[in-house]
Amino acid sequence: xxxxxxxxxxxxxxxxxxxxxxxxxxxxxxxxxxxxxxxxxxxxxxxxxxxxxxxxxxxxxxxxxxxxxxxxxxxxxxxxxxxxxxxxxxxxxxxxxxxxxxxxxxxxxxxxxxxxxxxxxxxxxxxxxxxxxxxxxxxxxxxxxxxxxxxxxxxxxxxxxxxxxxxxxxxxxxxxxxxxxxxxxxxxxxxxxxxxxxxxxxxxxxxxxxxxxxxxxxxxxxxxxxxxxxxxxxxxxxxxxxxxxxxxxxxxxxxxxxxxxxxxxxxxxxxxxxxxxxxxxxxxxxxxxxxxxxxxxxxxxxxxxxxxxxxxxxxxxxxxxxxxxxxxxxxxxxxxxxxxxxxxxxxxxxxxxxxxxxxxxxxxxxxxxxxxxxxxxxxxxxxxxxxxxxxxxxxxxxxxxxxxxxxxxxxxxxxxxxxxxxxxxxxxxxxxxxxxxxxxxxxxxxxxxxxxxxxxxxxxxxxxxxxxxxxxxxxxxxxxxxxxxxxxxxxxxxxxxxxxxxxxxxxxxxxxxxxxxxxxxxxxxxxxxxxxxxxxxxxxxxxxxxxxxxxxxxxxxxxxxxxxxxxxxxxxxxxxxxxxxxxxxxxxxxxxxxxxxxxxxxxxxxxxxxxxxxxxxxxxxxxxxxxxxxxxxx
Numbered sequence: 135x136x137x138x139x140x141x142x143x144x145x146x147x148x149x150x151x152x153x154x155x156x157x158x159x160x161x162x163x164x165x166x167x168x169x170x171x172x173x174x175x176x177x178x179x180x181x182x183x184x185x186x187x188x189x190x191x192x193x194x195x196x197x198x199x200x201x202x203x204x205x206x207x208x209x210x211x212x213x214x215x216x217x218x219x220x221x222x223x224x225x226x227x228x229x230x231x232x233x234x235x236x237x238x239x240x241x242x243x244x245x246x247x248x249x250x251x252x253x254x255x256x257x258x259x260x261x262x263x264x265x266x267x268x269x270x271x272x273x274x275x276x277x278x279x280x281x282x283x284x285x286x287x288x289x290x291x292x293x294x295x296x297x298x299x300x301x302x303x304x305x306x307x308x309x310x311x312x313x314x315x316x317x318x319x320x321x322x323x324x325x326x327x328x329x330x331x332x333x334x335x336x337x338x339x340x341x342x343x344x345x346x347x348x349x350x351x352x353x354x355x356x357x358x359x360x361x362x363x364x365x366x367x368x369x370x371x372x373x374x375x376x377x378x379x380x381x382x383x384x385x386x387x388x389x390x391x392x393x394x395x396x397x398x399x400x401x402x403x404x405x406x407x408x409x410x411x412x413x414x415x416x417x418x419x420x421x422x423x424x425x426x427x428x429x430x431x432x433x434x435x436x437x438x439x440x441x442x443x444x445x446x447x448x449x450x451x452x453x454x455x456x457x458x459x460x461x462x463x464x465x466x467x468x469x470x471x472x473x474x475x476x477x478x479x480x481x482x483x484x485x486x487x488x489x490x491x492x493x494x495x496x497x498x499x500x501x502x503x504x505x506x507x508x509x510x511x512x513x514x515x516x517x518x519x520x521x522x523x524x525x526x527x528x529x530x531x532x533x534x535x536x537x538x539x540x541x542x543x544x545x546x547x548x549x550x551x552x553x554x555x556x557x558x559x560x561x562x563x564x565x566x567x568x569x570x571x572x573x574x575x576x577x578x579x580x581x582x583x584x585x586x587x588x589x590x591x592x593x594x595x596x597x598x599x600x601x602x603x604x605x606x607x608x609x610x611x612x613x614x615x616x617x618x619x620x621x622x623x624x625x626x627x628x629x630x631x632x633x634x635x636x637x638x639x640x641x642x643x644x645x646x647x648x649x650x651x652x653x654x655x656x657x658x659x660x661x662x663x664x665x666x667x668x669x670x671x672x673x674x675x676x677x678x679x680x681x682x683x684x685x686x687x688x689x690x691x692x693x694x695x696x697x698x699x700x701x702x703x704x705x706x707x708x709x710x711x712x713x714x715x716x717x718x719x720x721x722x723x724x725x726x727x728x729x730x731x732x733x734x735x736x737x738x739x740x741x742x743x744x745x746x747x748x749x750x751x752x753x754x755x756x757x758x759x760x761x762x763x764x765x766x767x768x
Contacts, residue, residue: 148461156454156457160236174228175288189428237273247461266340271456277450282443309401317401331382331383342373481535485669490690491692495683499663500684501681502671510671514552519541550637550638553638564608573635593621620651640672684697686705
């Protein structure tokens with residue numbers, strides 16, 4: 135795999151049983167590239183190891199005044215120089231490719247998992263941890279994968295050097311062969327403490343990242359309640375803890391680096407002193423001493439790879455553990471293969487949640503009223519077939535009698551689409567925003583009209599400079615920040631309508647618009663979705679009045695079903711949620727609009743009045759005027 139071939143057509147199924155197994159799986163997936171890097175690395179390392187041979191030949195040739203051997207030594211050095219240059223260049227090229235492709239594979243796996251879990255990912259894993267895994271952790275994992283092959287090349291080259299020196303000059307070779315393993319393993323006793331300190335640093339850094347992420351996400355609320363200074367002090371304290379932990383960790387790594395410098399120096403000194411005595415005694419030649427000295431001196435380079443792989447593993451292991459924990463999350467809560475439909479077929483029929491008892495008949499507009507917005511959000515996720523939170527009831531939502539959790543992800547997403555309270559608009563043109571997988575039955579313009587996006591199109595047309603006033607070619611900034619909350623909400627609704635799924639679940643789709651626009655959006659949804667199953671979780675009377683069927687959920691279960699007017703007249707709990715009446719108001723004798731409805735005298739009058747005022751007055755003013763008129767009628 136080359137960088138130009140990214141992304142992977144299929145990043146594979148990772149082994150997420152542990153961080154170590156995940157790293158091993160990554161290495162096996164790139165075995166060919168690892169072997170290639172190993173071979174180029176061996177050319178580089180062995181080329182360096184061979185330099186003392188050429189130098190020794192040349193020195194001994196000068197001592198012996200042998201021109202032929204001098205030319206041989208110089209030629210060998212030139213050949214080794216070419217091998218070192220080529221091996222180093224190609225090894226570095228392949229190693230960097232391994233790093234980037236490994237990081238890209240992990241990024242693709244994380245992206246696939248994010249798309250699979252949707253909004254429930256941040257409910258199961260802290261948002262800061264998700265950010266840490268997808269940024270810094272990916273880089274550390276790629277570092278270990280890249281360093282592994284270079285470490286293998288260094289280890290092989292050290293073995294070759296030791297064996298070669300024992301055969302070339304046994305007296306000095308034995309000293310080197312005994313000393314090099316000690317140098318390579320000298321840092322092992324220090325690694326556990328260094329790893330613990332590094333883990334503590336990363337844990338504190340993760341908490342600081344979570345705090346920063348939460349602070350940025352809730353910045354508006356913090357400003358509203360004057361909490362910026364409090365969170366600033368908290369983040370400053372967390373940042374100082376990270377700094378202190380980083381210094382504490384760096385001291386141990388500095389000690390390891392010092393050991394890697396000190397011990398090779400001691401070995402080199404031992405070889406020089408012992409070799410000089412052997413040379414004075416005539417047991418070895420000057421050239422042999424120079425060769426052994428050069429070989430020992432150059433072992434410092436491959437020994438640095440031992441320090442690097444130790445550091446890379448200690449940093450990448452917890453990163454791989456976090457990545458494996460995220461990748462191990464699954465949306466499937468029941469055995470695969472049970473209850474699925476025919477290959478390629480999406481299920482159809484009534485949507486039923488066995489946990490709450492919510493039933494959305496096929497082809498009808500169903501509204502669900504929940505007193506708790508959090509309950510409504512979790513219900514929307516369940517209806518979309520998203521995995522429940524840990525500890526929650528795992529009974530799957532059924533669509534036409536088929537469990538959504540048991541469907542392939544693509545089939546489940548095609549069958550049911552959920553738009554949550556805070557939909558995200560990606561940067562790009564309006565045309566790109568609406569260019570989503572769909573049935574093809576709903577074009578962009580009808581969807582925009584149904585979502586009442588006329589003012590949005592006018593604003594985009596005026597903002598476009600290079601597109602000739604074409605709003606579909608006008609770019610929308612990241613997350614739609616240049617638009618108001620209501621405009622972003624309506625564009626997101628239009629995108630959902632274009633998709634035209636078998637079942638569309640909308641969680642508070644009009645919470646950011648005024649009541650006049652809301653009434654028209656509700657009518658547009660009902661008209662465009664005619665004959666398709668639509669579920670809206672809302673408490674707005676304008677939406678509820680247009681629904682074919684209204685379901686009241688209280689205490690996690692369905693307690694009442696009917697039309698909006700039926701429930702408003704006969705269900706106090708429903709009336710409390712929809713009209714925001716207090717318990718005292720509910721227990722008081724009905725007056726105003728309620729008394730008019732009980733007498734049956736002003737039902738038509740109230741409806742006509744609401745229709746007449748819908749164009750110019752908001753819902754609150756219309757209700758007050760209706761109550762006054764009903765009081766006069768009574």
